[in-house]
Amino acid sequence: MNSHAAAIVFDQVEKDFRRTGKVIAGLDLEIHAGQFVALLGPSGSGKTTLLRLVAGLEQPTRGEVRVPDAARRNRGYVFQEAHLMPWRSVFANVALPLEILGRPREEIRAQVETSLALVGLESAGALLPHALSGGMKMRVSVARALVSKPSLLLLDEPFSALDEATRFRLATELRRIWLAAGMTVVFVTHSLAEAVFVADRAVVFSQRPLRILADLPIPLGAERPDRLRVSPAYAELLARVYEIVAETGDAHTRHAT
Amino acid sequence: MNSHAAAIVFDQVEKDFRRTGKVIAGLDLEIHAGQFVALLGPSGSGKTTLLRLVAGLEQPTRGEVRVPDAARRNRGYVFQEAHLMPWRSVFANVALPLEILGRPREEIRAQVETSLALVGLESAGALLPHALSGGMKMRVSVARALVSKPSLLLLDEPFSALDEATRFRLATELRRIWLAAGMTVVFVTHSLAEAVFVADRAVVFSQRPLRILADLPIPLGAERPDRLRVSPAYAELLARVYEIVAETGDAHTRHAT
Amino acid sequence: HGCAPQQSERVRLGLNWKAEPEFGGFYAAQVKGLYQAHGLDVQIIEGAANAPVLPMVAAGQLDFGIATGLEVLAARQRGADIVALFSVYQKSPNCLMVRASSSIRSIAELMRSGYDVAVGPGQLYVEYLQRKYHPVNVRWVPYLGGVSGLLGNPRLAQQCFVGSEPELARARGVPTRVFVVADEGVDNISALLVTRGQLLRENQELVRRMLAAIGLGWRDYLADPAPTHALIARLNPAMSLSILDTMLREQRPFMLGDATGFERLGRLEPAMWERLQGHMLDFGSLDKPIDLRSAYREYP
Amino acid sequence: MISPLRLFAPLILFAVVVTLLEALSQSGIAPRYLLPPPSEVWATLRGDAREYLRAATITLTEAGLGLLLSFLVGNGLAILMSVSRWLSAALQPYAVFFQTVPLIAIAPLLVIWFGYGIPTVVVAAFIVSVFPVIVNTLAGCRAVEPALRDLFRLYGASRFQTLTKLTLPHAIPNMVTGLRIAAGLAMIGAIVGEFIAGGGLGGLIDAARTQQRLDKVFAAVLLASLAGVLMVGLVNLSARVFVGRWREPGTD
Amino acid sequence: MISPLRLFAPLILFAVVVTLLEALSQSGIAPRYLLPPPSEVWATLRGDAREYLRAATITLTEAGLGLLLSFLVGNGLAILMSVSRWLSAALQPYAVFFQTVPLIAIAPLLVIWFGYGIPTVVVAAFIVSVFPVIVNTLAGCRAVEPALRDLFRLYGASRFQTLTKLTLPHAIPNMVTGLRIAAGLAMIGAIVGEFIAGGGLGGLIDAARTQQRLDKVFAAVLLASLAGVLMVGLVNLSARVFVGRWREPGTD
Numbered sequence A, B: 001m002n003s004h005a006a007a008i009v010f011d012q013v014e015k016d017f018r019r020t021g022k023v024i025a026g027l028d029l030e031i032h033a034g035q036f037v038a039l040l041g042p043s044g045s046g047k048t049t050l051l052r053l054v055a056g057l058e059q060p061t062r063g064e065v066r067v068p069d070a071a072r073r074n075r076g077y078v079f080q081e082a083h084l085m086p087w088r089s090v091f092a093n094v095a096l097p098l099e100i101l102g103r104p105r106e107e108i109r110a111q112v113e114t115s116l117a118l119v120g121l122e123s124a125g126a127l128l129p130h131a132l133s134g135g136m137k138m139r140v141s142v143a144r145a146l147v148s149k150p151s152l153l154l155l156d157e158p159f160s161a162l163d164e165a166t167r168f169r170l171a172t173e174l175r176r177i178w179l180a181a182g183m184t185v186v187f188v189t190h191s192l193a194e195a196v197f198v199a200d201r202a203v204v205f206s207q208r209p210l211r212i213l214a215d216l217p218i219p220l221g222a223e224r225p226d227r228l229r230v231s232p233a234y235a236e237l238l239a240r241v242y243e244i245v246a247e248t249g250d251a252h253t254r255h256a257t
Numbered sequence C: 001h002g003c004a005p006q007q008s009e010r011v012r013l014g015l016n017w018k019a020e021p022e023f024g025g026f027y028a029a030q031v032k033g034l035y036q037a038h039g040l041d042v043q044i045i046e047g048a049a050n051a052p053v054l055p056m057v058a059a060g061q062l063d064f065g066i067a068t069g070l071e072v073l074a075a076r077q078r079g080a081d082i083v084a085l086f087s088v089y090q091k092s093p094n095c096l097m098v099r100a101s102s103s104i105r106s107i108a109e110l111m112r113s114g115y116d117v118a119v120g121p122g123q124l125y126v127e128y129l130q131r132k133y134h135p136v137n138v139r140w141v142p143y144l145g146g147v148s149g150l151l152g153n154p155r156l157a158q159q160c161f162v163g164s165e166p167e168l169a170r171a172r173g174v175p176t177r178v179f180v181v182a183d184e185g186v187d188n189i190s191a192l193l194v195t196r197g198q199l200l201r202e203n204q205e206l207v208r209r210m211l212a213a214i215g216l217g218w219r220d221y222l223a224d225p226a227p228t229h230a231l232i233a234r235l236n237p238a239m240s241l242s243i244l245d246t247m248l249r250e251q252r253p254f255m256l257g258d259a260t261g262f263e264r265l266g267r268l269e270p271a272m273w274e275r276l277q278g279h280m281l282d283f284g285s286l287d288k289p290i291d292l293r294s295a296y297r298e299y300p
Numbered sequence D, E: 001m002i003s004p005l006r007l008f009a010p011l012i013l014f015a016v017v018v019t020l021l022e023a024l025s026q027s028g029i030a031p032r033y034l035l036p037p038p039s040e041v042w043a044t045l046r047g048d049a050r051e052y053l054r055a056a057t058i059t060l061t062e063a064g065l066g067l068l069l070s071f072l073v074g075n076g077l078a079i080l081m082s083v084s085r086w087l088s089a090a091l092q093p094y095a096v097f098f099q100t101v102p103l104i105a106i107a108p109l110l111v112i113w114f115g116y117g118i119p120t121v122v123v124a125a126f127i128v129s130v131f132p133v134i135v136n137t138l139a140g141c142r143a144v145e146p147a148l149r150d151l152f153r154l155y156g157a158s159r160f161q162t163l164t165k166l167t168l169p170h171a172i173p174n175m176v177t178g179l180r181i182a183a184g185l186a187m188i189g190a191i192v193g194e195f196i197a198g199g200g201l202g203g204l205i206d207a208a209r210t211q212q213r214l215d216k217v218f219a220a221v222l223l224a225s226l227a228g229v230l231m232v233g234l235v236n237l238s239a240r241v242f243v244g245r246w247r248e249p250g251t252d
């Protein structure tokens, strides 16, 4: 991999936690600007920690995480749990990033409405979070991350609380937005099928301490129409990815048990 | 459906919420003692509400939910979010149900250890919840629900925060425990594949207000060995279920958008 | 200063307690228009239990105030320029009292009685009696106001003011025996009109007029208290007219001394100050002697 | 649903307590010079109703102003302390000093600075009531969910934005708890202030106490407590209006 | 990391304040009869060190016992109130009454019931400090996450189990906040109690006050505040030991 000016770079990154010890050991990883990367790995391997390192919410114990300024300026983050503000309505929760950026009222209203419609919650704007179902909360959280049209979008299992239909629809939307806006997307998911369908590159991690097991390009083209999911190309690639993961992941599956 | 002495029965159940209106409308449903039922439905359709009605955490606005005494006595519930007690260690969190039931110390230690090993967290017992990853929290929550060997087990998307390997392994374990102990299991999931693999019956719900779209028996036998997942019988059944859901769910997909 | 008398000068007089016969003359001068006649517009400010009158006078927030001799000397030693001008009492009406049914006949007996003696903070005579009698089984306890201590406990003596607390107790069905502390040879100066030295130096004329009005006020009050008592009862609803009359009747000899007329009214003399300073030096309330002559101005 | 309970439960208890006190008093078990029978207190209160009401109004006003000061200054300080560790460490002991200094001991200073009358009393009410506001608001500000803090960091929110959009809204329930305590304390502070500066219910209590008019003392104390209950009630009401909305998730 | 800051920040501020006061006093801007210069207070304190220390020990003990009582009774009441809505509605106004009643007004009652000396002072400290404990613990008990309540209902936990395993552990941070406030109040309650029952720093203040010995008053006040800071510090320390573990998730 040749270095790229506007890339997110992990340079020999290690991360230790006081109580639980080493989570990431000597990680080298480069994510190019405008890339759509899916991260996969067993539960507890360190995916969330990695995203937090990119976001600057966590500092590496050793090594360095370089994030280009452009990406640093406007970020969106979907936490693994929804983390809504209980005293704000759905609308106001989604509006928060724009409020912080000091956008005018009218613009906020328009953007929030667009964003809520995107996740299928256009009629839930007035509700308080405690009246939402689990999946609805996560969708609000996704809407909040998209509303500011970020140049770097970090998603931590954003769709895992959703039914397959909704999940599929949202993944398609996400890809469409990415195509239009050209931001960098780092997407943690547990679904290989989803990763292959939506991303251009899938990085598969090992159990703790996190290492890269496989780093696969996904050459399925820029446009990913719905029917791609029933196409032979997709099925073939998915089968190959499964295979690779099964091979390399042998050790990890044993670990996870 | 003929009434059964030891069945959980929904009799013309309606549920309205003050702010969000009708969630369940005239639902009739019967779950036999010892059955393993999977519930499927779009996000926000009322699956969690239904589980809470069974658990007695919510009262129906109209109609009646009858739960046999046997099932009422010892219940396990995996909430959609982990809901651990932040001041208790992983071990102590899992021990809670047994403490409440007043079991002796030695028994508690043994059961908790078994339960933690089951979800692959045997070495995390001393950690506090804030040091866990999202998936680890959910696994603790599953361990907590299993530890008291409940006769009625309610699971609300217990595995959605987990990677596919762990998810598959835990589903297999769950089926094994069910076979051995013979409790009633009600299992909300978003994965049709998982539902078909693990349950004896799959109930597919519509978008709000919740109605039954399909109620399918899954005649794949009591034992579900790993290789079932690659068997033609399984693939065929899954395909049929997909078809039914797609057909009946046409309306709901439109709704969910 | 030679300002015309028709322009009344505003003056603030701060009491150290609510309206009572103790301040009768000051109110009488108001009732009878004597202040006005002397070109003064006097505002009398009732005090509270913890009102800090002396610092207020020293700091110029009050022009005149009421304080005890002990307070005046202590304040002067702390550098507050306070000067006493007029003494309401010629003999301190501070007393100790026990129930009439008690066998105690004197302070000397009380000091050997095993009673609790309830006395407020800073009473000069506590130390004096300690030294005089060396009581071994008497416990000095805080005085909580009123007479509830005495009513509740037959083996309790408490501080009192002539004509005040004994009447309260009697009204509650418990007659008392009263011992005047001054008769033991220790005497605070109980109610002094004070001002700050600066005012005295810079506005002699004002002080003169004030004292003139007050002198007349007290004479008037002692001759005909009824109109003043009506005012006091209105200001201090805890008081009734009959209680006020009784209090004045009992306190009159303490105000006028042994004299038959008004000749000793308000009098301030070196002897009483020297005695007081002697006690205070003895008991550690004063570190060293102070210049007594600047602590008061002789009256009349 | 709550309203009648809120009203009747204390009233029933009130009736019980009053009856008990009356019986104790009339039977002579509790001597009248220590505990006047409620009937007598009531008679006194009715007899001088206008005077008591006027005094109570003054005291209530002073306590209310003191509470307002505590609200403003206390929350202001708490916010500063929540933002800066240095300030927090430096100020905390002085806040305790403020809390522990007996008003009586600094009475001369108060009266010199603020004069006789209302200002001194307001300051007294403030001094006594500000500490709970500081401590509770500070605790609330510090208990913000770390994930939400992360969210604000992520969007590069300014300190001021984090404060107004996250910390303060989150601290509101704690603030209410602090104010609830401060309301009662402001009342007692006002009364003690009146022991120093005169006037109001404190002045009435002061005068009546030494005259052994316990009926008057208790009439005033009763009014003071009612005023205190009123103030706490107002705090609760504002809490219901501003906070109840999202802090009572069990209501639906 | 925190320790030196905790120590030095207030000390630096202390030095600033003392220097300022001294300058004010020596320059004559603040007259000595209003605000004794710190040097004089210090001289007084050193001169009578043993007496002051003895008095402070007594007051601290009384305040400590009062605080302990508040801890026990206040938490007990709060727990009862958190369990029963009726009790809560009925008791709340009386808790406010307790808070607003001036100690001086019920001083004779206290002395009759508890005698002169330590018990009365302890009770005074208790009366003044119990309300914040009740209010804060109650708020903590009521703020339990509904999902965790559901969990306990689900397993058929008894009221007692829910209390000891859920409500109380959850309320601990609020309890600490309440105790922090109560610690300062207990100190002031003890001093006012000593105005009533004699002894300790309150007795010293009371006596020195009438003699205009403000140096003595401030020496005693200073010690009282130090004792207050000490008590609050102890509360904080226990908090760190018992609560810090899970309420400071930002530390890792």
Ligand SMILES: Nc1ncnc2c1ncn2[C@@H]1O[C@H](COP(=O)(O)OP(=O)(O)OP(=O)(O)O)[C@@H](O)[C@H]1O
Residues within 6 Å of the ligand: A017, A018, A019, A020, A023, A041, A042, A043, A044, A045, A046, A047, A048, A049, A050, A080, A208, B130, B131, B132, B133, B134, B135, B136, B161, B162, B163, E252
């Ligand atoms: N704040 C923390 N303190 C200590 N240990 C932590 C902390 N956060 C995470 N860990 C540990 O780091 C490891 C990786 O956690 P992380 O949340 O990154 O996993 P993950 O890959 O996101 O897992 P999942 O898929 O379950 O969300 C876990 O073993 C966890 O116990």
Ligand SMILES: Nc1ncnc2c1ncn2[C@@H]1O[C@H](COP(=O)(O)OP(=O)(O)OP(=O)(O)O)[C@@H](O)[C@H]1O
Residues within 6 Å of the ligand: A130, A131, A132, A133, A134, A135, A136, A161, A162, A163, B017, B018, B019, B020, B021, B023, B041, B042, B043, B044, B045, B046, B047, B048, B049, B050, B080, B208, D252
């Ligand atoms: N406490 C509540 N108050 C008001 N409305 C509620 C409440 N709980 C749930 N709802 C509403 O009821 C509907 C169903 O919620 P429920 O949580 O049962 O959905 P679900 O099927 O579990 O969805 P998901 O798959 O997203 O978890 C939602 O539209 C939600 O807004």
Ligand SMILES: [Mg+2]
Residues within 6 Å of the ligand: A047, A048, A049, A080, A156, B133, B134, B135
């Ligand atoms: Mg994670």
Ligand SMILES: [Mg+2]
Residues within 6 Å of the ligand: A133, A134, A135, B047, B048, B049, B080, B156
């Ligand atoms: Mg749900």
